[in-house]
Amino acid sequence: MSLKIALTKGRVEHQVLPLLEAAGINCSLLKEKNRKLIINTANGEFQFILAKGPDVTTYLNAGAVDIGIVGSDILTEQRNQQAELLDLKVGQCQFVLASTNNFNFNQPGRKVIGTKYPLITQRYFEKLGRDVEIIKIEGSVELAPLIGLADAIVDITETGSTLRENNLYVYDYLDLVSTRLVANRMSLKQHATEIFSLVDRLMSVVQDLNQSGNQGSRIK
Ligand code: PRP
Numbered sequence: 115m116s117l118k119i120a121l122t123k124g125r126v127e128h129q130v131l132p133l134l135e136a137a138g139i140n141c142s143l144l145k146e147k148n149r150k151l152i153i154n155t156a157n158g159e160f161q162f163i164l165a166k167g168p169d170v171t172t173y174l175n176a177g178a179v180d181i182g183i184v185g186s187d188i189l190t191e192q193r194n195q196q197a198e199l200l201d202l203k204v205g206q207c208q209f210v211l212a213s214t215n216n217f218n219f220n221q222p223g224r225k226v227i228g229t230k231y232p233l234i235t236q237r238y239f240e241k242l243g244r245d246v247e248i249i250k251i252e253g254s255v256e257l258a259p260l261i262g263l264a265d266a267i268v269d270i271t272e273t274g275s276t277l278r279e280n281n282l283y284v285y286d287y288l289d290l291v292s293t294r295l296v297a298n299r300m301s302l303k304q305h306a307t308e309i310f311s312l313v314d315r316l317m318s319v320v321q322d323l324n325q326s327g328n329q330g331s332r333i334k
Pocket of ligand 1: 252272
């Protein structure tokens, strides 16, 4: 039986594919998938399910997949309960508080914050002891302070291009984010050998790619 892996579509998928290939997984069918959402590897070892990040945790929690490959931003926001096994050290980005150049956090008044990550945002402002109004936005969060929906945003940034191109500035740096390999706890019991074999293959790839000290590490 093949291991079912929910892989986050888009950026994560593109950054993880070279790792999978280097771990000896034939990804040719994944590369030619077009709009196909379920792809079996040629040898039947794995079945990849292409999903949106937040849905990867939904599939994991329902036991619909054995493994998820997803950003730590989503795992934190969704209060992941499954077993986080490996930091793949790709998809690295950082949470920031950002806004236009005239934003003044110290001005009195309750600030409105736009974000895709209400829980992370709430925890951040609670730590600061600040009461804010949080507006959940599904995407293109950078729009919120530009069109007057919010005073500032909490979002992830990777290259910084989206902030720069929209004249937004970083006012604080929050947690770092990277892509993680997570296993459904029941699957981990039932398919421990296959899952840990995959983890070991990927861990050695991650370590080879990060020999300068930034090494991948088994989380459990
Ligand atoms: C993410 C994030 C920023 C952008 C930052 O959005 O929410 O908008 O990437 O990346 P950068 O620093 O490299 O410019 P994503 O591309 O996932 O799309 P979305 O806005 O539709 O959620």
